[in-house]
Amino acid sequence: MPKPEFVYVTYIETTPEQLWDALTESTFTRQYWFDTELQSDWKVGSPLALVMGGKTTDTGEILEADRPRRLAYTFKHVLDEDMRKEPATKVIFTLESHGKIVKLIVTHEGFGVGSKLLDGISKGWPAILSGLKSLLETGKAVTIPPAALGIDGFE
Amino acid sequence: MSKPDYVYVTYIETTAEKLWNALTSSEFTERFWFGYRATSDWKVGSPCNLSKDDRRSVQGEVLIADPPNRLAYSWDVVKEGAAREQVSRVTFDIEPYGGVVKLTVTHDNLGPKTLRDISGGWPMVIASLKSFLETGRELPADLLTSGAREPYHA
Numbered sequence: 115m116p117k118p119e120f121v122y123v124t125y126i127e128t129t130p131e132q133l134w135d136a137l138t139e140s141t142f143t144r145q146y147w148f149d150t151e152l153q154s155d156w157k158v159g160s161p162l163a164l165v166m167g168g169k170t171t172d173t174g175e176i177l178e179a180d181r182p183r184r185l186a187y188t189f190k191h192v193l194d195e196d197m198r199k200e201p202a203t204k205v206i207f208t209l210e211s212h213g214k215i216v217k218l219i220v221t222h223e224g225f226g227v228g229s230k231l232l233d234g235i236s237k238g239w240p241a242i243l244s245g246l247k248s249l250l251e252t253g254k255a256v257t258i259p260p261a262a263l264g265i266d267g268f269e
Numbered sequence: 270m271s272k273p274d275y276v277y278v279t280y281i282e283t284t285a286e287k288l289w290n291a292l293t294s295s296e297f298t299e300r301f302w303f304g305y306r307a308t309s310d311w312k313v314g315s316p317c318n319l320s321k322d323d324r325r326s327v328q329g330e331v332l333i334a335d336p337p338n339r340l341a342y343s344w345d346v347v348k349e350g351a352a353r354e355q356v357s358r359v360t361f362d363i364e365p366y367g368g369v370v371k372l373t374v375t376h377d378n379l380g381p382k383t384l385r386d387i388s389g390g391w392p393m394v395i396a397s398l399k400s401f402l403e404t405g406r407e408l409p410a411d412l413l414t415s416g417a418r419e420p421y422h423a
Contacts, residue, residue, distance in 0.1 A: 123392035124279075125408055125417065127400065212417040215408055237278075244280035247396065251404055256282040262366035 119223035120236045124243055126216050128250040130182035130209045133216050136250055137185060137207060146245030146255035154187075162187050169193065177204070184208055189222070194267070197231045218243070237263045274357075274384060275376040277391045283402040285365045288372060289337035291402060292361055301401040302394055303413040309342075317342050324349065329356075338363050344376070346383055354380030357387075372398075389418045 126133060136142040140151040150171070154162040156179050164172040171193045178186040185207040191197040203224040210217040220239055225232040241258050249255040261269045281288060291297045295306035302319075305326065309317030311334050319327040326348040333341035341360040346353070355378060362373040374395060376387050397408035412418075 125393055125396040125412065127404075127406075127408070210417065212412060212415045213409060215412055215417065217417050240278035241280055244399070247399065248282060248403055251400055252282075256280060256369050256403075257367065258280050258369050259366045262280070262364070262369070262371050 117223065118225040118227065118229060118232055119221065120232065120239060121222075122220045122239050122243055124218050124247055125212075126218060126247045126250050127214055128216055130211050130216050132250060133209055133218060133246075134182035134185070136246060142249065146249045147242050148260065156185075174202070174205075178206075182209055191231050191234075194230075197234070200226055200229055200231050203231065234265050234268075237265050273375045273377050274379045275374075275388060275391070277374045277395055279372050279395050279399055280369050281372060281399045281402050282369050285337035285363045285370050287402060288363050288370050289340070291398060292340060293336075297401070301397040301407040303397070303408075303410055311336075311340070332358065333360070344383075346386075352382060354383050357383055393418055 138152060138154070138156055140153070143150055143152050149166060151165045152162065153165060154160055154176060156176055158176050158179055160176045162174040162176060163170050172189055172191050174188040174190060176187050178184055187205055188202045189205045190202040191200065201224065203222060206221045206223075208219040208221075210219075220243065222235050222239065241263050245255040245258060291301065293307065293309070293311050295308050298305055298307040304321045305319050306321070307317065307319055309315055309331055311317070311331055313331050313334050315331045317329045317331055318325050326346065328345050328347050329342040331342050333339050339360070339362055341358060344357045344359050357376060357378045357380070360375045360377070362375070364371045372395070374391055376391070379387065393408070393412065401407040
């Protein structure tokens with residue numbers, strides 16, 4: 115049986131450096147990540163907090179930070195009663211330059227069997243990464259109504 | 270219900286009608302689908318083809334045509350030199366939410382080689398489609414042959 119994980123690949127007309135900054139700076143993330151701030155100094159071993167509307171939703175630790183090629187952090191949901199009991203997972207961003215285009219691969223792994231978090235992030239990443247691509251290519255993130263994602267309790 | 274073989278979701282700032290037209294007009298597909306023209310009258314039961322430089326790569330039959338919400342066709346890879354596999358099926362679900370459209374591409378009943386090919390192909394084609402509809406510019410044609418398409422998973 116395949117490992118429970120989520121992989122999403124997209125292609126963005128940008129530079130690896132701009133994409134890196136958009137993934138790590140809150141001035142960008144707030145525009146496409148449903149108003150989420152990413153708080154970290156992005157040094158290996160440093161903590162990371164995802165803060166949405168003043169509430170910390172997820173926490174982690176920076177595992178790899180090789181600007182502008184590879185970023186990895188642990189990811190643990192801390193808000194939802196069920197999901198906060200799940201083990202910490204891992205998110206890896208790989209940025210590959212192909213001419214004027216950057217290929218972005220997001221891998222989210224380390225889920226337990228029957229993970230509720232896996233269902234949530236499988237619906238969340240396509241929306242977040244669609245907004246990211248729009249922001250970098252048009253200067254404006256699309257406004258995606260949270261209800262479109264189909265995540266229970268995220269409306 | 271069993272899990273579909275392959276699903277890719279994206280959100281595009283456009284209308285359902287424009288997205289439907291982009292998927293069904295050969296002039297549009299030629300631009301964002303790296304030179305491939307999708308041709309059909311898009312009536313249920315009619316043939317449809319994907320061809321590039323007048324060479325057919327995929328032949329199929331329209332299975333569902335419910336503009337602008339749902340389009341499905343069978344997918345038989347007939348590319349010269351390619352080994353024949355079981356006929357698969359692709360479905361496009363188009364759902365408007367405010368100023369954006371959620372596009373879900375589901376590809377089912379896949380043989381192993383076709384699964385590998387479409388897993389590399391759809392993210393590139395759909396990324397190009399999104400750019401085309403939002404900026405008027407598709408992704409560069411040479412991206413397809415640049416090595417960027419290699420699937421991440423060995």
